Amino acid sequence: MGSDSGWKRVLRGVLLTIVALFFLFPIFWVFLMSFQTNETILRIPPSIVFEPTLQNYVALISGKLVSNAGVLEIAFMKNLGNSLILSVVSVALSLLLGVPAAYAFARFKFRLGEDIAFTLLSFRFAPPLLVLLPLALYFQSMGLIDTYFGLIWVYQLITLPLILWIVRGYFEDISEDIEYAYRVDGNSWLRTFLKISVPLARPGIAAAMLLAFIFAWNNFVFALILASADKQPVTVGALAFVTASGIQYGQIAASIVLSVTPTLLLALYAQRYLVEGLSLGAVKG
Amino acid sequence: MSYLELHGVAKRFGKETVLEGLDLAVEQGERLVVFGPSGSGKTVMLRLIAGLNDVDEGTIRIGDREVTFEAPERRGLGMAFQNFALYPHMSAFDNIASPLRARGESMTEIRRRVTEVADLLKIGHVLEHQPKALSNGQKQRTSLARALAPKPPLLLLDDPLRNVDAKLRYEMRLELPRVLRQAAATVLYVTQDYKEAMALGDRVAVLDRHRVSQIDVPDTIYARPATPAIARLFGDPTINILERRLEGGRFDLFGQDLDIPGAGSGERLLGIRPEHIEVSMEPSAGSIPVVLDAVTPLNVRAVLLLKTRDGHELLASCSEEEAARFPRGHKDVHATIDPARIHLFDPGSGRRLDASGQRLDGGAEHG
Structure with a gap:
C-alpha cells in the first residue's frame, strides 16, 4: 500500500467518502431528526441548523405523546423491553439448541441427517405469510397467542436455522485430530466439546448470534399477528406513531435511535470475537 | 502374553x-x-x-x-x-x-x-x-x-x-x-x-x-523381504523385480545363463537389490553387456540406470568413488549379478520362496 502513488490514495479517499456518505447519511439525518420538533423537520427547504430539543426522547421515555390533538399514551419503553426479552431469550434458546445440533451435524453421519438439516434451513426460505394463518389458528387453540413463550417459539424459525448452519461450518473446519488429542489426554466427550470445540468455533458462534439477534430484533410480521399491544416489540409498536393527527416524525426518529442502540452495542461487543476468528484461522493449516 | x-x-x-x-x-x-x-x-x-x-x-x-x-x-x-x-x-x-x-x-x-x-x-x-x-x-x-x-x-x-x-x-x-x-x-x-x-x-x-x-x-x-511389495518399499533405490521361468534352478538373464541351485522350476519373480549389481567397464565371466543410461549421485551412494539390450531398465548402486570411474552418458558397461543374492518370490501367492538348504540371501545380512 505504501508504494501507491499520491493520486491513487486521494482517489481511494474520495471514493470511500462517497460510499460512506451514501450509507451513513440517512442514519445521520435520522439522528438529527430525533432532536427536532415535527415543525422543524417538515419545513421547506430542510436545514441542518435548528434548535435541538429533547422533547421526543422525553415523550418516549415518559410514555406520553403530546400532540395538538391531545395527550396520547404510547408504550414505547414497554415495546423496547419486549423486543429485548423476545430477542435475547430467542437467541439464547437457539444457541443452547443450535450449537450442539450444529456440532452433531458437523461431526456425525446419521440417517436422514442431511435431510433434517436441510428441512431446518428451508424454514428460512418459506415466506412467513405462508405459515402465519395456520400458525395463528393453532396458537389460538393452544392458548399460545399473545404469550412470550409462543412468540419465542415462533422466533426459533428465524434464529435456529441461522445459528445451526453458520456454526456447523465452523465446527467442520476444526480438525478432528485436535478433538481426538484432547480425548486421548483423558477428557470426556462433553468436556472436549465445551473446552475445545466451542471455544474454537467461538468466532462463528459470535457471528451467528449477532445475525440471529438482528433478524429477531427486526422481525415484524410474526409479532404483528401473534401478539397484542402488551407483548409487542418496537417494530410493531412503531405503528403507534402514525396518529390521527399526523405522523410523528420526531418521535419516530428518536425511537429508531433508541431501538438500534442494543443491536449496535451487541455488534461492537461481538466484533472482537469476529476479528479473533480471522487471526485464529491462520493456525488451522 | x-x-x-x-x-x-x-x-x-x-x-x-x-x-x-x-x-x-x-x-x-x-x-x-x-x-x-x-x-x-x-x-x-x-x-x-x-x-x-x-x-x-x-x-x-x-x-x-x-x-x-x-x-x-x-x-x-x-x-x-x-x-x-x-x-x-x-x-x-x-x-x-x-x-x-x-x-x-x-x-x-x-x-x-x-x-x-x-x-x-x-x-x-x-x-x-x-x-x-x-x-x-x-x-x-x-x-x-x-x-x-x-x-x-x-x-x-x-x-x-x-x-x-x-x-x-x-x-x-x-x-x-x-x-x-x-x-x-x-x-x-x-x-x-x-x-x-x-x-x-x-x-x-x-x-x-x-x-x-x-x-x-x-x-x-x-x-529377507516376505513379498515383492515389501522388497520394493524397503530400500532405496528400489529393488529390481523381474519375471523369469526357472528350469531346475536355471534361467536366462539378459543373455546370461544363471543358476540358483535348488530353486526348482516354474514362474518366479526375481528381486535384485541395486547394490548387488556389480558394474564394471570390462566384461568378465558371467557379466551382462548393458548401456549406462544415467548416473545420479546421492552423495554417499550413486544410483546407476542401466539398459539391457532388449530395453529393460535396471537400477544399480555403488559408492560415489566407484561411480566416478564411469564416464557420463550412454556408455557400454557390464553388469554382474550374483545369483546367490537374488530374492525369489512366487508370482501367484506373492510370497517369498527359499530353496531348501540354499542360502539364497547369503551375505545379504551385511546389506
Whole structure:
C-alpha cells in the first residue's frame, strides 16, 4: 500500500467518502431528526441548523405523546423491553439448541441427517405469510397467542436455522485430530466439546448470534399477528406513531435511535470475537 | 502374553476395507515401527488402538485389560498426531499440561512435569507462546511433549516427523531414541519412510493389504523381504523385480545363463537389490553387456540406470568413488549379478520362496 502513488490514495479517499456518505447519511439525518420538533423537520427547504430539543426522547421515555390533538399514551419503553426479552431469550434458546445440533451435524453421519438439516434451513426460505394463518389458528387453540413463550417459539424459525448452519461450518473446519488429542489426554466427550470445540468455533458462534439477534430484533410480521399491544416489540409498536393527527416524525426518529442502540452495542461487543476468528484461522493449516 | 495385542481386527469405512484380519502383538517396552505405503491403514490402526474409531471386528488388549470398546479417555495412553493437533487457543505450556490436568495432578506437579519434558525436548524457552507463534519444529516437539508428559505406558506416534523439514527430521531421528528410552514406554511408531523404520524400530511391522504382512527386526526385513511389495518399499533405490521361468534352478538373464541351485522350476519373480549389481567397464565371466543410461549421485551412494539390450531398465548402486570411474552418458558397461543374492518370490501367492538348504540371501545380512 505504501508504494501507491499520491493520486491513487486521494482517489481511494474520495471514493470511500462517497460510499460512506451514501450509507451513513440517512442514519445521520435520522439522528438529527430525533432532536427536532415535527415543525422543524417538515419545513421547506430542510436545514441542518435548528434548535435541538429533547422533547421526543422525553415523550418516549415518559410514555406520553403530546400532540395538538391531545395527550396520547404510547408504550414505547414497554415495546423496547419486549423486543429485548423476545430477542435475547430467542437467541439464547437457539444457541443452547443450535450449537450442539450444529456440532452433531458437523461431526456425525446419521440417517436422514442431511435431510433434517436441510428441512431446518428451508424454514428460512418459506415466506412467513405462508405459515402465519395456520400458525395463528393453532396458537389460538393452544392458548399460545399473545404469550412470550409462543412468540419465542415462533422466533426459533428465524434464529435456529441461522445459528445451526453458520456454526456447523465452523465446527467442520476444526480438525478432528485436535478433538481426538484432547480425548486421548483423558477428557470426556462433553468436556472436549465445551473446552475445545466451542471455544474454537467461538468466532462463528459470535457471528451467528449477532445475525440471529438482528433478524429477531427486526422481525415484524410474526409479532404483528401473534401478539397484542402488551407483548409487542418496537417494530410493531412503531405503528403507534402514525396518529390521527399526523405522523410523528420526531418521535419516530428518536425511537429508531433508541431501538438500534442494543443491536449496535451487541455488534461492537461481538466484533472482537469476529476479528479473533480471522487471526485464529491462520493456525488451522 | 504380550503387552498390546490385536486379534482379527477389521475396519471398514463404508464399502472400503482398510484393515482385515489384522493380528499384532507388541511386547512391553518394545519400540515397534509400523511401516507401510500411504493408505495402508497405519493411522487407522493407531486410532483403533487409541479408541478414536471403533473396530468392526476383532479385539484389542492393552496390558491385561480388554479395551476394544473402551472410550479413548479411559485407555490412558499418549498419542502424537501427524499434523501436531495442538490446541490453538492454549499456550504451549497449557498444551503440554492438558493430559496432566485431565489426570487431576496438582499444580506444582504439573509445572514440574511440563518443565521436565520441555527441557528434554528443548522447548523450555517457548512454553508461553501460542501455537501460531511456534516454528514447525517447535510445534512438533510440543505435540511430542504433550504425549510424553503423563508418562503413558503406551505411546502412539503417528508419523510425527512427516510435516517437518529434512534437517529437523534428521535431527529428531537421532534424538528420538534417547527421548523414547527416557519415556520407558511401549512405543508404536508409524512411518512411511523406511530409513526412519530402520533407525527407530526394535522391530518393524509392515502393513500391506489390510494386514501385517511381515514383522521382524529391521535388518531381516531388508535381507529377507516376505513379498515383492515389501522388497520394493524397503530400500532405496528400489529393488529390481523381474519375471523369469526357472528350469531346475536355471534361467536366462539378459543373455546370461544363471543358476540358483535348488530353486526348482516354474514362474518366479526375481528381486535384485541395486547394490548387488556389480558394474564394471570390462566384461568378465558371467557379466551382462548393458548401456549406462544415467548416473545420479546421492552423495554417499550413486544410483546407476542401466539398459539391457532388449530395453529393460535396471537400477544399480555403488559408492560415489566407484561411480566416478564411469564416464557420463550412454556408455557400454557390464553388469554382474550374483545369483546367490537374488530374492525369489512366487508370482501367484506373492510370497517369498527359499530353496531348501540354499542360502539364497547369503551375505545379504551385511546389506
